[in-house]
Amino acid sequence: MTDTRKWALQGSPADGDSRAYRSALGRFATGVTVVTCRDAAGRPAGLTVNSFTSVSLDPALVLWCLERSSPSLNAFTTSGHFAINVLDADQRPLSDLFADPEADRFAGLAVEDGLGGVPLLPGCLARFECALHAVHDGGDHVILVGAVRRYAERPGNPLLYFSGEYRRVGG
Numbered sequence: 001m002t003d004t005r006k007w008a009l010q011g012s013p014a015d016g017d018s019r020a021y022r023s024a025l026g027r028f029a030t031g032v033t034v035v036t037c038r039d040a041a042g043r044p045a046g047l048t049v050n051s052f053t054s055v056s057l058d059p060a061l062v063l064w065c066l067e068r069s070s071p072s073l074n075a076f077t078t079s080g081h082f083a084i085n086v087l088d089a090d091q092r093p094l095s096d097l098f099a100d101p102e103a104d105r106f107a108g109l110a111v112e113d114g115l116g117g118v119p120l121l122p123g124c125l126a127r128f129e130c131a132l133h134a135v136h137d138g139g140d141h142v143i144l145v146g147a148v149r150r151y152a153e154r155p156g157n158p159l160l161y162f163s164g165e166y167r168r169v170g171g
């Protein structure tokens, strides 16, 4: 089959047009998660993340990427545990909350304590409780690899992210 559709945008990251590059990356549709942990002082930390992926089934390893400049970097690299909370289609407000640098993210949230005291968010589609397995260099991000210790899932639809916008399955 011949591909007759024209590219809307082409380039190289070396061109220096980071907006265009990010736009192309955004054509990869993902789910949305909130990754949580507790810092050494027991304070909850968490942020909205779509870089989550499964790495290995045996052993069960997953990864996600955290911006190096994040105020949460220390909490996640020293905590020893983290949880991936996979958001349901109705949880867009939680995604907005945990992506807002100014927000008091856990205020008024009824969290459960998971392994290592990690806060588990209510109402999620799935969750993966992990022991921190490795931290790798990822340029301006760090790559956090977790060994999955416990998981849970329930029926429902995922919150999706595509081209910089939230989507729902089928729309």
Ligand SMILES: Cc1cc2nc3c(=O)[nH]c(=O)nc-3n(C[C@H](O)[C@H](O)[C@H](O)COP(=O)(O)O)c2cc1C
Pocket (backbone or CB within 6 Å): 032, 046, 047, 048, 049, 050, 051, 052, 064, 065, 066, 067, 069, 070, 071, 072, 095, 098, 099, 100, 101, 161
């Ligand atoms: C859909 C979505 C996905 C995101 N994915 C990531 C991610 O994978 N890694 C990351 O470091 N920030 C990601 N962010 C941005 C962070 O959620 C945002 O910068 C947040 O304020 C970071 O928390 P912090 O201030 O504790 O670092 C994402 C934001 C959105 C809306």
